[in-house]
Amino acid sequence: MRIDVRSALQVAREAFGITAATGELLAGGASANWSAVIHGSCAESPKWVLRCCLRDPRPERIGFLAEFAQAAHRAGLPVPVPRRASDRRWWALDEDGRPWVLLPFMPGRPVADAAVTEEAAWSAGAVLAGFHALEVPPDAAARPGTDSVWAAWVDDPHTAWQSAELACGEDSGLLEPYRPFLDELHRASGALRDLPGPAWTHGDFHGHNLLTRNGAVVSAVLDLDAVALRPVAFDVATAVLMLARTGSGDYRLQPRLAQAVLRGYEEAAGPLAPAEHAALWPAMVLSQLPDPGHLAALRRRGLPLRPALVRPLAALHALREQRPLPTVPRPRQEQRARLVLVCEGARAAATGPAAFLGRLAAAARPWWSAAPSGADPGDVWTVHAGPGSLGESWPVVASRSGARVRCDGRARELRLSPAPGTDDVLVPAVRLLRALLRRQLLAAGEVFLDAAVLELAGRGIALVGGSCSGKTSTLISALSRHPSRLVANDDASVRLGPSGVRACGYPRAVEVRWESLAHLGRAAGPLQAAGSGRGPHEPLYMPAADFAAALGVPTMAAVQLEALVLLAPAPDGPVLRRLGPDVSARRLQSLLAPADPYETWLETHLPAPSPPADAAARLAAALPVWELAQPMTALAESVDLLAAHDLRGPR
Incomplete structure (x- = not known):
């Protein structure tokens, strides 16, 4: 069975159940693996990448890498997770016994396709720190590792050289220019032996394996084939070398980009240890030495070895001229x-x-x-x-x-x-x-409500209701139509005291649903200009201060409440009616909110007790409680009614 797009489509259909219609060879460098982009039968179908694992075809290694990708994805790292084959394995074998892996297509362009920006270099450093923070289980050393011989170049360079010659075969003469650099590495190898314990490292962290959608943030990390336990300095050195170089084939390091990579990494992971910083130059040299496993895989694919051996020599010559990396000083730490x-x-x-x-x-x-x-x-x-x-x-x-x-x-x-x-x-x-x-x-007695709070015409009002009850829309309409001040949106607390009920707000982003904009009148335009969303017809989000500024109203931390207004849907209206204490207490009980529904891990250290059983009844006894029944089309009439009505009155 030939390795081509037709065979890839056959594997996708038969082994992975993908309705593959077309495909094309995935562009790349001198890769030992073969990959193709697979398209479905219609434009809306997801795209996939089907890879024939020639570099390291061991099933146990493929399975380990798939499980590693799962763990990295769960930790928030932007890596593609393989799809299981129809038989639930992570790979499928073709008729010649070659393993294939199916990955989701990751949109974006390689960071290396354009001049690397400082923002992208910083982002890459931060993402790399995420890899190094992944948990290393006790049995990690027994996991099927990569066949990289980086350690061998330090511990047993003679054997590593023989392995490289064997992999090159009749092209072994291409190795001779590397001999002077082996001598330099030997003299500097002490720095590589003094490094802290290993972590999970990517092993091939460069601009062609990093994708970006905007040129500033790394949106995906590809090619986990070289993942292994190593000292983190190896990854950091590779990232600095490959992302801070002047250009393709020009390995003079640009100080601003080198600093950006290190700053992004150290802000996420903490400063490198002195030994790690001292090891950056020899680790860069080590990263450019021949990898016999990679060379052997290239020969198996029938690919020429010269490009894989000539390019690293340019990097090694540039590194020799830049030793001891004066362009990569330790980043200054801000006070x-x-x-x-x-x-x-x-x-x-x-x-x-x-x-x-x-x-x-x-x-x-x-x-x-x-x-x-x-x-x-x-x-x-x-x-x-x-x-x-x-x-x-x-x-x-x-x-x-x-x-x-x-x-x-x-x-x-x-x-x-x-x-x-x-x-x-x-x-x-x-x-x-x-x-x-x-x-x-x-813990001090504050009660939390699903409520938006404002000062409307000099009076404190809480608009209370569950999700999708119209709190934010009613709040916006009131703020845009009457003299008012913003206290809280959808996130308020109240405290009962001798002088009444005081409501407090908190800094929190405001969400404005797209379907609400049509009912917000003149406020819709400024909010659309101030907010940001994930796409058309998606909710808009903005900080509370930007929300208030868009509506041209001031903010205030707290206000003395005059009334609680429970929002309810209605086919027509608006209708405003006062509720009795018993009904008010029952309705309010269901609208009491947890103080912290998100950071629940804090419960062990800072418990959040349940509100007192009589909290809703006490609140209903302390304040007038009204029901405002309204359709979304009558927001203006609703807030005009609230502004004009005596909420302290009986009706």
Whole structure:
């Protein structure tokens, strides 16, 4: 059976159950494997990549790589996960016994197809750190590893040279130019022997194996064939060499790109150890030495060896001229600062670069205030963001904040680093701080509601309702039609006190559903300009401050409530009626919200008790409770009715 597009289509149909109609050879370099893009029978059908595994056809290795891809994907890394064949194996054999693997097609273009940007280099470094953070199980050393001989070039270069000669056969003369570099590597090999313990490494982390959709963020990582346990310095060195080079075939390192790769990596994983930084140059040399397994696989495919042996020599000559890598100094670490945020008596702190904390304080205003520098209690929960080695050994928790989070519950400290493919931790930091503060407030007696809160014509009103009840749409209509101030959208808490009921808001993104825009009148345009969505007819999202600015209204942290208004759908109206205490209590009971439904792993360290059993009844007794029955087409009439009505009155 020949290896061509026709045979690939046959394997896709028969072994994987894909309705494959057409395909084309996947462009690439001197790869020992053979790959084709497979198209379905219609334009809407998903595309696939079918790969014939010639480089390492061992079934146990293919199975290990598939399970590794699954684990990496679960950890948030943008890697393709193979599809099982019809017999539930990770591979299928053709009639000649060759294994094939089916992968989802990953959109984007290779980072190396254009000049690498600093943003892409930073993103690549952060993604690489995600690989190195993957858990290494106790039996990892027994997993079927790659046949790379990198370690052999350090520990037994004579045997490694013989293996390379055997793989080259009659082309072994092409190896001779490498001899001087082996001598230089031998003199520098001490740095490679002093490295910290191994981690899971990609092994071939360069611009052709990284995809991007916008030129700034790495959207996919391809080709896991070389995954193995190695010191992380090997991967970091390869990434710096291949992403910071001046261009194809020109391996002079550009300082700004080298710095960007290291900055992205160290901000996510913490600073490299001195030994790791010292090993970057010899690790770069090591990464360019011949790999006998790869050379042998090329010969099996009938591909010429010269390109695979000549290109690395250009890199080695450039590295010799740049030793000891003056273009890759250790990145300067920004001075870290500390910010303590206060909300209604609850406190939480954050540390990080001063510029980051300035952005954090701005995002928190007006809902949280910064404590004076002399009023730091020192024993509050603290979120550490930005570069730094603190917390590298703490366990990773199942956070939904959008970042990688490590926790030391006994010390009440969290370590926050960007998730793979992202470049900022501001939003995750706000989410974690919100969870910490709200849990404290719940323990202090705060009650949380599914409610939007505003000050409408000088009166505090809470619009209460479940999901899709029209809270945000009614809030927008009120803010855009009457003098008002924003307190909270869909996320509020109330506290009963001697002087009444006080409602508080929290910094949280606002979601505006696309279908609501048609009913929002003149507010729709500014919101569309301010928000961002995943695509046409998808919800718009924007920070609360941007939401208020788009509507031209101020924000406020809290307000004294005059009434609760329960929203209800109706075919016509609007109709506003006051509810009795018993009905109000029953309706409110179902609308009490958890303080923190997202970071549930905090329950072990900072429990969130259930609200008091009589919370809804006490709230109904303390405030007038109204029902506003309205169709979406009558939002303007609804808010005009609210603004004009005496909500303290009996009807």
